[in-house]
Amino acid sequence: MERRDFLMLTGAGAGLAAMPGVLPGSVVRGALTPIATADKKRLADTALEAARSAGATYADVRIGRYLNQFVVARDGKVQNVADTESMGAGVRVIAKGCWGFAATNDLTPDGIAAAAREAVAIAKANSIMGGEPVQLAPQKGFGEVSWKTPIEKSAFDVPIAEKVDLLKAASEAGLKAGANFMTAQIACVNEQKYFASTDGSYIDQDIHRLFPNFQVVVVDMMGGQFQQRAALSAPVGMGWEYVSGRPAGKVKLPTGLVYSKFYDMVEDARLAAEQAKEKVGAKSVVPGKYDLVLDPSHLWLTIHESVGHPTELDRILGYEANYAGTSFATLDKLQSRKFRYGSPIVNFVADKLQPGSLGAVGWDDEGVKTKQWDLVKDGTYVGVQAIRDQAHVIGLKESHGCCYAQSWQDVQFQRMPNVSLQAGKKPLSVEQMIAGVDKGIYIVGDGSFSIDQQRYNFQFGGKLFYEISKGKITGMLKDVAYQANTLEFWNACSAICDQRDYRLGGAFNDGKGQPGQSNAVSHGSATARFNGINVINTARKI
Amino acid sequence: MALLTEAQARAIAEKVLKLSKAETCSLAVGSSEESNVRTARGAVSTAGTTRNTTLGVTVTFGKRSGTSSTNDFDDASLERCVRKAEELARLAPEDPEYMPPIGPQEYQRTPAWSDRTAAFSADDRARFAKDAVDACKAADCVGAGFYVQEQGSVAVANSNGLFGFHRQTRATFTITSRTRDELGSGFATQDAIDVAGLDAQAAARIASEKAKASREAKAIEPGKYTVVMEPAALVDLLQPMVGGMDARTADEGRSFLSKRGGGTRLGEKLVDERITIVSDPMDPVAAAGPWAGGGGGGGFFGGGGSDGRARGRTVFIENGVVKNLAYSRYWAQKQGVAGVPGPANMIFNGGTASLEDLIRGTQRGILVTRTWYIRPVDPRTLLYTGLTRDGTFYIEDGQIKHAVKNLRFNESPVIMLNNLDEMGKPVRVRNTETFLPAVVPPMRIRDFTFSSLSDAV
Numbered sequence: 001m002e003r004r005d006f007l008m009l010t011g012a013g014a015g016l017a018a019m020p021g022v023l024p025g026s027v028v029r030g031a032l033t034p035i036a037t038a039d040k041k042r043l044a045d046t047a048l049e050a051a052r053s054a055g056a057t058y059a060d061v062r063i064g065r066y067l068n069q070f071v072v073a074r075d076g077k078v079q080n081v082a083d084t085e086s087m088g089a090g091v092r093v094i095a096k097g098c099w100g101f102a103a104t105n106d107l108t109p110d111g112i113a114a115a116a117r118e119a120v121a122i123a124k125a126n127s128i129m130g131g132e133p134v135q136l137a138p139q140k141g142f143g144e145v146s147w148k149t150p151i152e153k154s155a156f157d158v159p160i161a162e163k164v165d166l167l168k169a170a171s172e173a174g175l176k177a178g179a180n181f182m183t184a185q186i187a188c189v190n191e192q193k194y195f196a197s198t199d200g201s202y203i204d205q206d207i208h209r210l211f212p213n214f215q216v217v218v219v220d221m222m223g224g225q226f227q228q229r230a231a232l233s234a235p236v237g238m239g240w241e242y243v244s245g246r247p248a249g250k251v252k253l254p255t256g257l258v259y260s261k262f263y264d265m266v267e268d269a270r271l272a273a274e275q276a277k278e279k280v281g282a283k284s285v286v287p288g289k290y291d292l293v294l295d296p297s298h299l300w301l302t303i304h305e306s307v308g309h310p311t312e313l314d315r316i317l318g319y320e321a322n323y324a325g326t327s328f329a330t331l332d333k334l335q336s337r338k339f340r341y342g343s344p345i346v347n348f349v350a351d352k353l354q355p356g357s358l359g360a361v362g363w364d365d366e367g368v369k370t371k372q373w374d375l376v377k378d379g380t381y382v383g384v385q386a387i388r389d390q391a392h393v394i395g396l397k398e399s400h401g402c403c404y405a406q407s408w409q410d411v412q413f414q415r416m417p418n419v420s421l422q423a424g425k426k427p428l429s430v431e432q433m434i435a436g437v438d439k440g441i442y443i444v445g446d447g448s449f450s451i452d453q454q455r456y457n458f459q460f461g462g463k464l465f466y467e468i469s470k471g472k473i474t475g476m477l478k479d480v481a482y483q484a485n486t487l488e489f490w491n492a493c494s495a496i497c498d499q500r501d502y503r504l505g506g507a508f509n510d511g512k513g514q515p516g517q518s519n520a521v522s523h524g525s526a527t528a529r530f531n532g533i534n535v536i537n538t539a540r541k542i
Numbered sequence: 543m544a545l546l547t548e549a550q551a552r553a554i555a556e557k558v559l560k561l562s563k564a565e566t567c568s569l570a571v572g573s574s575e576e577s578n579v580r581t582a583r584g585a586v587s588t589a590g591t592t593r594n595t596t597l598g599v600t601v602t603f604g605k606r607s608g609t610s611s612t613n614d615f616d617d618a619s620l621e622r623c624v625r626k627a628e629e630l631a632r633l634a635p636e637d638p639e640y641m642p643p644i645g646p647q648e649y650q651r652t653p654a655w656s657d658r659t660a661a662f663s664a665d666d667r668a669r670f671a672k673d674a675v676d677a678c679k680a681a682d683c684v685g686a687g688f689y690v691q692e693q694g695s696v697a698v699a700n701s702n703g704l705f706g707f708h709r710q711t712r713a714t715f716t717i718t719s720r721t722r723d724e725l726g727s728g729f730a731t732q733d734a735i736d737v738a739g740l741d742a743q744a745a746a747r748i749a750s751e752k753a754k755a756s757r758e759a760k761a762i763e764p765g766k767y768t769v770v771m772e773p774a775a776l777v778d779l780l781q782p783m784v785g786g787m788d789a790r791t792a793d794e795g796r797s798f799l800s801k802r803g804g805g806t807r808l809g810e811k812l813v814d815e816r817i818t819i820v821s822d823p824m825d826p827v828a829a830a831g832p833w834a835g836g837g838g839g840g841g842f843f844g845g846g847g848s849d850g851r852a853r854g855r856t857v858f859i860e861n862g863v864v865k866n867l868a869y870s871r872y873w874a875q876k877q878g879v880a881g882v883p884g885p886a887n888m889i890f891n892g893g894t895a896s897l898e899d900l901i902r903g904t905q906r907g908i909l910v911t912r913t914w915y916i917r918p919v920d921p922r923t924l925l926y927t928g929l930t931r932d933g934t935f936y937i938e939d940g941q942i943k944h945a946v947k948n949l950r951f952n953e954s955p956v957i958m959l960n961n962l963d964e965m966g967k968p969v970r971v972r973n974t975e976t977f978l979p980a981v982v983p984p985m986r987i988r989d990f991t992f993s994s995l996s997d998a999v
Binding site: 074084086102104121181222224228317321325411452453459461479483514515534541542 | 576578579580581582583584585586587588589590591592593594595596598600607608609610611612613614623626627630631633634635636637638639664665667668669671672675684686687688690716717718720724727729794795796798800801802803804914915916917918919920921922923924925927928929931932948950952954956957974993994995996997998999
């Protein structure tokens with residue numbers, strides 16, 4: 001959690017979350033009305049002009065209204081319903097070759113102009129350091145344009161009662177099926193952001209995200225242990241339609257149901273309790289080498305950590321050395337065009353376009369039109385993620401369009417786009433994949449995760465683990481985590497299911513930067529197989 | 543806008559309480575200013591200042607509650623915020639765990655504010671950053687650093703007569719220095735209420751010395767080793783244990799403090815008898831907010847809103863024995879106990895030995911100067927995984943012999959503190975991922991479990 005989020009929440013009750021949830025026609029409906037575009041343009045022009053007058057050679061301004069709503073239930077009882085709303089402007093400038101940034105919630109012409117002048121003063125103060133002046137990749141202005149997340153129904157237009165009912169129904173299903181404890185929550189996000197720059201862009205965007213989630217706990221008091229199973233939902237760039245539970249979203253796996261595109265929270269809660277109970281009595285894994293069959297609900301996180309982060313150009317160049325780290329995927333490896341990131345069936349694509357994904361926007365937070373590009377092609381490392389002030393370093397003439405700030409009060413910087421493993425080109429179902437495994441573990445859902453600061457050595461857990469023996473699933477396992485080196489792991493990828501199995505997972509709050517900022521990003525894949533991976537047993541006694 | 547004074551915050555609080563038509567109204571109003579400068583590749587990469595003022599309101603009708611927040615303070619916006627909370631409260635179902643707002647409390651004025659930090663300007667920050675970058679250059683290294691100063695004021699109030707006001711500053715500097723050939727990396731961190739406690743050049747020199755010493759790291763076989771851990775390496779592993787000392791989850795059988803067959807480990811010896819851990823918002827080094835927040839955590843602004851209990855000095859572990867678990871107001875009432883709130887900060891006792899003394903007293907072991915990406919693996923045993931980074935060294939016969947490659951560990955802080963060999967002098971250190979002020983000694987620990995090697999530098 002970020003400091004400022006904490007401040008925002010200090011007034012809230014226990015478990016306060018944020019969101020604007022309000023009823024059509026209610027007295028609070030007006031709170032959700034965006035600021036008139038003409039007013040935002042006037043304010044933006046004031047900021048840009050103030051920056052130019054103070055000596056900025058480039059300036060951009062983001063005027064944002066950020067709405068959140070959270071509904072939180074504990075054991076079927078809703079504890080609080082919370083809306084948060086934060087509005088303000090961040091002005092970023094280049095002066096004397098240096099970046100400067102200032103943000104204010106004073107959205108008067110005087111307030112925003114003062115912030116612009118302060119940003120210029122900060123940039124000038126920093127010029128004593130010297131160093132290479134900031135170089136921005138050229139970007140044409142787009143004039144006045146707009147974009148909105150393609151949603152069927154805004155979660156903010158859904159009555160609170162409907163959200164409460166959903167959480168209660170899911171909790172009742174989980175508790176009835178044997179959960180001893182169950183927390184459930186719905187988080188809704190709406191970013192109304194207006195970007196303007198001295199390049200001549202005025203970009204108005206309305207971004208929506210949704211994350212339904214729960215945690216089931218089953219306690220074996222006499223055995224002195226407990227097991228958990230969280231929701232198999234994914235955070236999405238969608239509206240309320242995601243939780244409709246439409247049959248088209250249900251995917252039948254050899255071990256049960258998972259979800260894609262649409263989510264059935266009540267059904268998943270029941271399954272979670274049943275599976276957590278089964279896990280209490282499951283066999284503790286015997287450590288050793290196994291072939292892993294990884295479901296997309298699990299694999300997204302491994303992709304995120306071992307492919308998404310290492311291919312961020314700011315990390316590669318050392319800008320994140322003090323916190324998030326650097327990267328093994330150095331420029332010499334990229335420029336050789338011969339570096340084997342994975343086996344020849346491995347293809348990773350970066351994009352800011354996939355419908356329903358968390359990363360999808362029309363333009364990024366420095367006014368660049370979004371697109372799709374390759375990171376790994378037929379196993380070879382071919383691309384990175386670059387923004388405007390980095391593009392020249394690798395000879396690019398334009399940014400990839402992956403610059404993002406978590407709010408008006410944070411400076412934008414390079415953030416991960418969606419990074420996805422492309423589905424296998426040959427027809428292959430999950431059942432067929434499992435049938436070919438002699439000694440393996442099938443993992444569904446994400447769990448514990450950790451990776452070193454250059455992204456070599458990682459360890460991942462999961463939600464559900466199943467033993468595969470001679471092509472058949474023989475039962476549930478527990479205490480499982482696998483460790484590998486990124487390159488050995490992706491080069492051990494021996495099969496990927498076809499497009500029919502392609503699904504998105506994602507991170508609602510991916511942290512990076514100093515001060516830390518959160519980013520939402522999706523990762524797609526089909527089920528994939530990895531041969532001979534080291535599995536450890538995580539059980540201990542204290 | 544400057545930070546809200548107590549009088550300004552009180553005026554806003556009174557206005558909001560008057561606007562409320564609900565049965566109860568609780569609020570927190572806070573103002574903050576955060577300024578930072580970040581360097582990489584020998585230059586400033588980002589620098590800025592952010593100011594914000596935020597109001598959070600929770601209102602109730604019976605056992606129904608709703609919460610709303612805004613950062614717009616004209617009269618219409620304040621009213622809209624209150625009305626929104628009221629509408630949400632009317633729509634919310636009854637909360638069987640509802641607790642009415644707390645009555646007036648006596649809050650301590652904690653020594654958490656420094657005028658010097660608050661006055662540190664953009665030019666001061668630029669000079670501070672330049673000093674660090676230049677010191678790294680002088681050592682033939684490249685420094686990536688981050689200086690941040692935070693200052694804020696926050697008031698809590700409710701319709702039951704509560705009012706409290708708190709101000710706090712914090713200045714933190716972290717720097718990672720890397721050798722130009724990318725084969726060595728070192729780290730240093732400084733954290734204080736008063737920016738005068740920070741020294742950019744000293745931090746840069748320490749990080750650069752570690753970077754150069756960490757070149758040509760040798761691989762060692764993973765397994766159990768005696769480790770000497772610097773406070774910066776320990777804090778992220780120890781904080782989850784202290785933060786997890788919650789009565790309810792222990793009572794409910796889903797905590798590392800639950801006992802087989804029921805009951806908790808309150809009153810039992812959990813770790814080595816030399817360990818004592820307290821929370822004290824008046825601590826001069828790690829002063830914190832004087833009241834408890836909703837979640838029981840500390841946080842930069844000390845929490846507020848739904849809890850509001852005054853915090854005093856609380857002993858969580860004394861001589862290895864669990865003396866207190868944190869209770870929410872609801873759980874304390876349900877269990878019929880007074881119950882203390884969660885920690886405001888985390889203050890370990892320690893000894894008088896320096897880090898160098900601990901190294902000298904080590905026959906064979908590994909010096910860990912920084913840990914990274916620590917994540918829970920098993921909540922039943924508080925097992926965590928993570929890695930060493932930015933300076934890991936092999937110790938033999940009381941001397942650092944050579945750098946070793948980084949290692950992944952799988953270890954529980956409970957097991958670590960049972961395997962304590964010796965502690966040094968405690969220092970204030972900032973956690974990587976939380977904001978609880980912490981005072982932690984360096985420690986020598988036996989049988990620390992490393993599970994694999996990492997190629998990362």
